[in-house]
Amino acid sequence: MNREKWIEILSEKWMLLATLLMCMLPLSMGIGLLIESMPLLQQYRLGSLIRNSAWSPAEGKFGMISFIVGTLWVTGLSLCMAAPVSLLVSIYVTQYAKPWLMRTIHIVMDILAGIPSVVYGVWGVLVIVPWISQKLAPTFGYSSSGYCILSGGLVLAVMSIPYILHLQIEIFRTIPIELKEVSLSLGATYWETIKHVLLRQARRGIIASVGLGISKALGETIAVLMVVGNVPQIPENIFQAGYPLPALIANNYGEMMSVPHYLSALMFASLILFLIICLFNSVSHWIIYKINRI
Amino acid sequence: MYNNDIIRIENLHVTTATQVILKDINLKIPRNRITVILGPSGCGKTTLLKCLNRLTDLHPQLQVSGKVWIDDEDIFQPNVDVIAVRKKMGLLSQRPYPLPMSIYQNVAYGLKMQGIADKHTIRERVQHYLEEVGLWKEVKDRLHSPASKLSIGQQQRLCLARGLAVQPEIILADEPTSALDPISSKKIEEKFLELKSDYTLVLVTHILRQAKRLADHVIFMYLGEVIEQGTPQEIFEHPQTTILREYLKSGH
Numbered sequence: 001m002n003r004e005k006w007i008e009i010l011s012e013k014w015m016l017l018a019t020l021l022m023c024m025l026p027l028s029m030g031i032g033l034l035i036e037s038m039p040l041l042q043q044y045r046l047g048s049l050i051r052n053s054a055w056s057p058a059e060g061k062f063g064m065i066s067f068i069v070g071t072l073w074v075t076g077l078s079l080c081m082a083a084p085v086s087l088l089v090s091i092y093v094t095q096y097a098k099p100w101l102m103r104t105i106h107i108v109m110d111i112l113a114g115i116p117s118v119v120y121g122v123w124g125v126l127v128i129v130p131w132i133s134q135k136l137a138p139t140f141g142y143s144s145s146g147y148c149i150l151s152g153g154l155v156l157a158v159m160s161i162p163y164i165l166h167l168q169i170e171i172f173r174t175i176p177i178e179l180k181e182v183s184l185s186l187g188a189t190y191w192e193t194i195k196h197v198l199l200r201q202a203r204r205g206i207i208a209s210v211g212l213g214i215s216k217a218l219g220e221t222i223a224v225l226m227v228v229g230n231v232p233q234i235p236e237n238i239f240q241a242g243y244p245l246p247a248l249i250a251n252n253y254g255e256m257m258s259v260p261h262y263l264s265a266l267m268f269a270s271l272i273l274f275l276i277i278c279l280f281n282s283v284s285h286w287i288i289y290k291i292n293r294i
Numbered sequence: 295m296y297n298n299d300i301i302r303i304e305n306l307h308v309t310t311a312t313q314v315i316l317k318d319i320n321l322k323i324p325r326n327r328i329t330v331i332l333g334p335s336g337c338g339k340t341t342l343l344k345c346l347n348r349l350t351d352l353h354p355q356l357q358v359s360g361k362v363w364i365d366d367e368d369i370f371q372p373n374v375d376v377i378a379v380r381k382k383m384g385l386l387s388q389r390p391y392p393l394p395m396s397i398y399q400n401v402a403y404g405l406k407m408q409g410i411a412d413k414h415t416i417r418e419r420v421q422h423y424l425e426e427v428g429l430w431k432e433v434k435d436r437l438h439s440p441a442s443k444l445s446i447g448q449q450q451r452l453c454l455a456r457g458l459a460v461q462p463e464i465i466l467a468d469e470p471t472s473a474l475d476p477i478s479s480k481k482i483e484e485k486f487l488e489l490k491s492d493y494t495l496v497l498v499t500h501i502l503r504q505a506k507r508l509a510d511h512v513i514f515m516y517l518g519e520v521i522e523q524g525t526p527q528e529i530f531e532h533p534q535t536t537i538l539r540e541y542l543k544s545g546h
Contacts, residue, residue, distance in 0.1 A: 181349050184349065185380050185383060186407055186460055188377075
């Protein structure tokens with residue numbers, strides 16, 4: 001065989017190999033985490049690890065529920081704030097705004113997306129935390145240090161907005177203008193057209209963008225860790241401190257010393273985080289699939 | 295005053311920042327006739343059509359000046375009720391754009407937008423207009439499946455039914471058969487001939503034979519200008535200008 005043919009075959013195989021490796025990555029990570037958490041799982045029952053809220057590694061207590069709840073709270077709060085805001089902004093800039101505003105928004109999004117996580121954290125500590133402890137919490141009749149899951153959610157929301165917004169703007173831009181023309185010429189107002197036609201056409205993309213937003217928000221660590229309080233408890237309201245899984249791992253990794261099973265417990269925490277993200281991804285894919293068939 | 299011309303256009307100019315799209319258009323479009331706007335691609339036919347129901351509003355880069363009277367109302371006056379103007383017109387575009395909903399809802403949409411809430415009335419009208427475009431038998435068992443699942447010819451007829459359901463006076467059709475197979479095209483053309491007793495039709499096309507089959511009144515455009523207008527006989531048998539003669543000779 002001649003040289004070109006060899007190169008042809010080789011380069012194709014390389015690409016295939018790279019693609020296969022890519023597909024294997026999540027699986028191998030999952031398996032790796034599972035193997036590392038086995039020592040803990042052999043010692044304790046899975047159900048009690050997940051259901052228990054007591055966390056005291058020195059005493060051999062590795063309850064995970066407060067961390068799971070903390071993660072879900074912070075992520076949920078951030079999405080409740082980020083999703084509506086980015087949806088409104090994306091509709092406004094694609095349907096109403098003048099071109100210069102669209103350009104400005106793109107610049108603002110790029111800046112926001114480029115700010116390092118730790119800077120958001122510092123901003124949260126300096127601005128959000130005092131505002132919540134001095135203004136917002138007293139207004140609702142709570143006392144709070146300000147280091148709470150609401151701060152975490154708020155900082156996270158600000159961080160995920162450029163990400164979700166970027167996707168949503170692209171989604172609205174790809175809708176053909178003829179669809180709008182059809183709806184308008186049937187006697188719908190501009191707002192009715194947006195509500196009944198554009199949002200309907202875009203719903204799959206909107207769900208996908210929020211789903212990706214969730215996945216990203218779930219794993220965000222540093223900024224949240226700096227403002228969320230890091231107390232292993234199940235928060236009773238949004239002004240109490242919480243302790244999400246990524247913060248747990250980042251705070252304690254490397255300081256386990258010789259506490260038995262500590263490392264394994266952190267690996268188990270990573271495994272839970274990994275599974276939650278897989279679950280959210282599957283759910284959003286399932287919703288998109290369902291909508292596709294309607 | 296009863297005016298036999300449902301649409302009158304005076305000195306209509308449409309420009310973008312860099313080019314002139316329509317130049318000094320003066321036209322009268324007769325009621326209950328099929329008026330065919332003929333001309334090569336890119337001569338401004340579609341833009342002219344969009345001026346008629348102010349879809350030009352969606353394109354901020356277009357600057358429109360001049361007057362368009364529809365039923366003796368100048369629709370480019372700032373205080374005009376655009377929604378009411380658009381309701382007078384049904385639009386059929388080059389390619390069918392079914393709304394992202396079911397077949398039934400596609401027809402019901404316009405009715406709902408007009409404030410008809412009674413389910414029974416909506417049902418009746420949906421059936422009536424689907425029958426009118428000859429689609430009812432083909433879709434009656436799958437009314438609630440997505441309109442996008444229909445064939446492209448069926449979609450175009452659905453779009454026609456949807457436009458008729460809101461009971462317009464005028465039907466604007468922008469090369470409505472250009473994406474269709476010959477049989478679907480024929481169905482649409484036959485429908486048009488039936489419709490002209492109740493509606494005014496404005497049909498944009500670059501297909502000469504289609505124009506000959508359908509037209510009561512012909513407007514020939516070239517590079518943003520109206521070159522000639524008149525009865526089919528005048529236009530096709532006795533063209534006055536060289537451009538039109540060339541076009542007829544090389545036409546499809």
